[in-house]
Amino acid sequence: MAISFKQSDSLSQVNMTPMIDCVFQLLLFFMLASQFKDFEDKDIPLSLPSASEAQPLTAESPLTSVQVNQAGEIYMQARKLTWEELDDELHKVAANNRLTARVRISADKNAKVDAIVQVINLCIKAQIRDYTLTTAGEE
DSSP: OOOOOOOOHHHHSOOOHHHHHHHHHHHHHHHHHOOOOOSSOTTSOOOOOOOTTOOOTTOOOOEEEEEEOTTSOEEETTEEEOHHHHHHHHHHHHHHSTTTOEEEEEEOTTSOHHHHHHHHHHHHHTTOOEEEEEOOOOO
């Protein structure tokens, strides 16, 4: 005599959501806990060539200092200049260090704003984008 079993509807459909959650949790765990190896093998002995004109990529250009005193007179590297001379000097600085030219503008606190703005305009005209205006610290 054959026994027949009636299949219920609840067993025919397995809920996959808990299993997918578990798989994602395992995947996340192994992704975060893994340490990936560098592709540069440092164990390989190499004799690298030398270059006589090589410079480090992080070399900073020299900082050019411009001072404006209370009377509106301008000095560059402790030498008094006219506006035309300052323009020429800033163009020379920009030509020597096209991408990394730096200018520090130091002005007397009683200096006229017009003189400071004119120095900034000359920096922009010479295509020097890295200029700073220094101030005194708090006392």
